[in-house]
Amino acid sequence: MSxxxxxxxxxxxxxxxxxxxxxxxxxxxxxxxYQQMQRKMRISKMDAxxxxxxxxxxxxxxxxxxxxxxxxxxxxxxxxxxxxxxxxDITGPNVPKMLGLEQADLNVEEGQIHPADGPSGLKVIxxxxxxxxxxxxxxxxxxxxxxxxxxxxxxxxxxxxxTLIIDFxxxxxxxxxxxxxxxxxxxxxxxVTTPQEVALLDSRKSINFAKTISIPVLGVVENxxxxxxxxxxxxxxxxxxxxxxxxxxxxxxxxxGKWEITLDVFKSGGGxxxxxxxxxxxxxxxxxxxxxxRGGDDGVHRIIAEPDGETARAxxxxxxxxxxxxxxxxxxxxxxx
Ligand SMILES: Nc1ncnc2c1ncn2[C@@H]1O[C@H](COP(=O)(O)OP(=O)(O)OP(=O)(O)O)[C@@H](O)[C@H]1O
Ligand SMILES: [Mg+2]
Numbered sequence: 001m002s003x004x005x006x007x008x009x010x011x012x013x014x015x016x017x018x019x020x021x022x023x024x025x026x027x028x029x030x031x032x033x034y035q036q037m038q039r040k041m042r043i044s045k046m047d048a049x050x051x052x053x054x055x056x057x058x059x060x061x062x063x064x065x066x067x068x069x070x071x072x073x074x075x076x077x078x079x080x081x082x083x084x085x086x087x088x089d090i091t092g093p094n095v096p097k098m099l100g101l102e103q104a105d106l107n108v109e110e111g112q113i114h115p116a117d118g119p120s121g122l123k124v125i126x127x128x129x130x131x132x133x134x135x136x137x138x139x140x141x142x143x144x145x146x147x148x149x150x151x152x153x154x155x156x157x158x159x160x161x162x163t164l165i166i167d168f169x170x171x172x173x174x175x176x177x178x179x180x181x182x183x184x185x186x187x188x189x190x191x192v193t194t195p196q197e198v199a200l201l202d203s204r205k206s207i208n209f210a211k212t213i214s215i216p217v218l219g220v221v222e223n224x225x226x227x228x229x230x231x232x233x234x235x236x237x238x239x240x241x242x243x244x245x246x247x248x249x250x251x252x253x254x255x256x257g258k259w260e261i262t263l264d265v266f267k268s269g270g271g272x273x274x275x276x277x278x279x280x281x282x283x284x285x286x287x288x289x290x291x292x293x294r295g296g297d298d299g300v301h302r303i304i305a306e307p308d309g310e311t312a313r314a315x316x317x318x319x320x321x322x323x324x325x326x327x328x329x330x331x332x333x334x335x336x337x
Contacts, residue, residue, distance in 0.1 A: 039154035042112070046154075047185045050084070050161045052326055054218065055179065057210070058192040059202025061170035064223035066094045067292055068192045069167035072322070074303045075315040077120040081162040084115060084123040088152075088179060089169040090145055093128035100299025104129060112157040119304050125156050146178045153182050171202075172209035180213050187329055188218035190283065190322065195222055195270035203271070207278045218325040219281035221318055222271025226262040227288040228310075233257050263288075281325055284318040287311060 022030065056069040066087070073085040087095035096102045096116075104116035106129050115123035130152070158164065168175050180186050189210040193203035203220060210217045233239055235257045243249040243263055253259040265288045275282040289311045295302045303312045 038111075039151070043154045043183065046156075046158060047183070050158060050164045050185075052163045052187045053166065053183060053185060054163060054187055054322070055166045055168065055176055055189045055215070056192060057168055057172070057176055057189055057206045058170055059172065059204070059206045060193070063170075063192050063194045064286070064292075065170070065192045066098060066167050067296065068190070068221055068223060068286070069165050070095055070098050070301055071286075071303055071311075071315045072190070072319060073122055073163075073165045074118075074120055074301055075312070075319045076163055076165075077122045078303070078307070079319070082121070082123075082160060084125070084158050084161045084164040085118070086153075086156070086164060086166045087124075087126035087128065088149060088166055088175055090127045090131075090148070091169060093126045093131075094296070095124065095167055096126045096128045097299060098296050098301060099124060101126075102128075102299070109157070111155065113155050114157050119301070123158060123161070125152075127152065142174060146174055149175060149178050150182045153179065172206055176209070177213060180215055186215050187326055188216040190218050191220045191280075192223055193220060193271050193274070194224045195264070200270045200274045204274060204278060207280055216325075216329055217280040218322055218329075219283035220271050220275040221283050222285035224265060224288040225271075225285040226264045227290075228260050228262045230258070230260045233259060281321065283321040283325075284314060286314045286318070 054072075056065050056072070058065045066089070069087075070085065073083050077083040085095060087093045089095075096104065099118045099122070101116050101118055101124055104124070106116060107114040113125065113129075115125040116129070118124040127148075166179060168179075176189075189206070191203050191206045191210075193200055207217055207220075229241060231239070233253045235253055235255045237253050237257075238250060239253060239259045239261070240248050240250045241261055244265070249261050249263070251259050251261050271285060272282045287310055289302060291302045291306065291309070292311060295305055302309065303315055306312060
């Protein structure tokens, strides 16, 4: 066999690199260990270069995590902050589509992936960028998937950031655990829920999960709170519309004839109640907005399409609450970098 596992260094032999006698297997192991060490060094540098890291979680799928993660990132970026958005969802990475970045060209230099440039200077990286065919389902066994995430985290060249927002697949599965173990200094978790009972139940699980892994809960965002219908009619007249379940909802037009009625599509106020009950901050709510669905499909987020609209303002107010929580957190904990 040519690949002897033992290396024999002889006195007087020409200068050789220390691994020149190693077997292929040993060389591969050494190479792997070296790369892992480099990745660890990069991650600790990354920790120092990124001021805040926020994970966006939900217990239930489809409640709007990716929409909220993207909206928070854009809202922060529009305030002039340097923001990164990392989409860790391998099986359903939606962030590139929501930002119109599906065709993004990624630059790889010295083994590091440079994030794509999104709107308002947002830096974006998604597992979707690494998949050959976005329509092909990804069926990776757990350990392979988690290994890929670990590697992915260490290989992104973010540079200096004020905030990194991390979007996850639904549930308190292995992904958030892996990220929290691989990336030090996570400031906290934002939990997204819709106001209906099933989602609230799951959001309680997410809160308990964050507590179990000792990451602060920055708070709960209640998404799809209510859908507001607006119109004009005769001034000071009674308006009646048929609400969900055939229940009529009444209101009065004002002296200019304007009226509005909010339909609680998924009920309302549950997010606030459950955050109170669980002793975590309530960060605010987002309206049910068909423009969010359109924006998600067209690749132009609602915040970009209508920066002064109701949804953009709701995001701004949630960002304010998050910044407040981060402020409180930095006063509470002494970070050693
Ligand atoms: N406030 C809202 N108003 C109307 N539609 C919304 C709102 N928030 C999200 N949506 C829509 O709901 C759908 C699910 O949203 P999104 O993909 O953000 O959820 P998710 O929690 O990330 O899903 P998954 O669990 O699959 O990752 C999308 O079609 C999105 O456009
Ligand atoms: Mg998602």
